[in-house]
Amino acid sequence: MKDDIPRDRLRPGFWTQPLTSLTPREWEALCDGCGKCCLNKLEDADTGEVFFTRVACRLLDDRTCRCGQYENRKTFVPECVVLTPKNIGKIAYWMPSTCAYRLRHEGKPLPDWHPLITGDPDSTRAAGQSVQGWTVAEFEVAEDDWEDYIIEDQ
Secondary structure, X not given: OOOOOOHHHXXXXXXXXXXXXXXXXXXXXXXXXXXXXXXXXXXXXOOOXXXXXXXXXXXXXXXXXXXXXXXXXXXXXXXXXXXXXXXXXHHHHHOOOOOHXXXXXXXXXXXXXXHHHHOOOOHHHHOOOOOOOOOEEHHHOOHHHHHHHEEOOO
């Protein structure tokens, strides 16, 4: 989740185009800044069902809902997934149901509160769609206890 990207360098309505046609800047701008992708998830090995937890990646700043080390995140969190148009098909199932990347991969429109629709970079938080202020840092919770922090898909 990159910092806000100036809209003046983006094609109007680019978010309606196929993901594979987006420029790298447009791809990054799809992020709504919710921080939900940075929540640790548990996956049932038998069913494949994914459960979101309130336990956030150690790099998530839960005040801004942004990665504190976005450009270097793989150095600090090797298991962090770098989402691309090529791998979205394999990864979309564990992205939040409101995620712009997942929605566009599924051929759905962006939600009304998305910053690209509203023009307001704070609209995600204003709509109650961010993790701002309610996460728990992963270093504060033993991994064996993450199931105690399961939440509904936001």
